[in-house]
Amino acid sequence: MWEALQFEFMRHALAAGVLVSISCGIIGVLVVVNRIAMISGGIAHASYGGIGLAVFSGIAPFVGAAGFAVVMGLLMGWISLKQKQRSDAVIGALWAIGMAIGILFIDLSPGYNVDLMSYLFGSILAVGKQELWFMLTIDVLTLATVILFYKEFLAMSYDEQFAEVTGVPVRALYFLVLTLTSFTVVMLIKVVGLILVIALLTIPPYISVQFTSTLGKMMGFSILLSILFVTLGLWISYNFNLSSGASIILVAGAAFFLSHIFQKNRP
């Protein structure tokens, strides 16, 4: 592992893994406790539409993805508030529509210059300096938001109705969470790809909830787990020459099953 660090791309990959894990751990917890995993999966896939649009119009793919992801995320959130019964079907539709838009716009773009696979399964070994700065910015934004509104997030996640009665702006905070989720998802696409995003977002919180008694500790533990999964996955992919995104997710998956067995055997 250590000799791999002489390569800049490996150092970048490791840094990206840590940076992504910070937002991923925090937002993942909010996604799980607020039961919006379906929406975050929808955002991940729909954001491909933004990548297509960006490539077609010649702007940076990640800017396109981030913008499109936020719009789709807010739209999905708004629909799930309006039509609770049918929200999963609508999210599923937007999920597919977003992807289709992306594919068509890439078809329409002159020349074949986009590696679809790198968006589907991630390209952590090709993270540039600019993207690291983007990740750091999102981390700072996420951390600041959660520290600032910790007590409000806790209240709305645990007991939405009570939070509303006490005057917490539940709606506004819900859309704030969705916006941060969209940004986090776009970062995660770089690391594990849009197909695997949902696993890295939900597995660490699923494991940590069994060992923690507060939302803050759950977030901290999820961040550590996420760093562990990404680093271990990277190491495996480097040593055995395997896809990095899939390796990371399978490490997380193994931990997921182990914790499940451990939980079942607990007295």
Next chain:
Amino acid sequence: MVDKPPAIEMREVWFSYNRIPVVEAVSFTLAQGDFLGILGPNGGGKTTLLKLMLGLLKPEKGEIRILGRPPKEARKYIGYLPQETDFHLTFPITVYELAIMGRLTHARLGRPYTKTDHEKAEMALHQVGMWDYRFAKVGELSGGQRQRVFIARALASEPKILMLDEPTSSVDPQFESDLYELFKELNKNITIVVITHDIGVISRYVKSVACINRTLIFHEEGKITQEMIEATYQCPVDLVAHGLPHRVFPVHKEID
């Protein structure tokens, strides 16, 4: 004292779910300092009435005033105990964190809880005898213990009106009478509205009774016994129809 607005004022309030009326033409005025017990069959509109007072539901017709203001503006003066407290049992939240949540009505958005908030939360936990459990995870408590913590949360907000939706549905009998003694004590300063099935509670602690089965009959302070017993027995009798949501409940006999 004379200018005090009524704690609760409802004028011709109507509400229905999917066009099935749940609350019909409800009018009553509750003075501050009262202790109101709301009785009625399941599906009779008790919880709906509470949600209307909290501003969680909007009436289709009619007007609601809480302490002279629209319900949404009066929320910060209300301590509220929901009927169900057994949700999100795996959620990582401690007893203390849940109790101090009651201070949200006083706390500012995006600011940490103040020293006063912490003091009030501690006091409330002592009042319900759950201070020793402050570091415990809420989901790992028994039903009765959890109920106490939720009551502490309502108390921590130092409400002017305390609204309780079946506060003793899962607590042990000893704590139930302790709790009502506490409510009685609190009632010296604040208005209390309690939804309950317990007729014993009504006769011992409550000052006024409202009986709701779509329409509402309000029994004012002082007029106890005769009407009250009639009203309480009228409600359980209607329970026979519970489970048949589309059946029209028998209309209350108006008592004059």
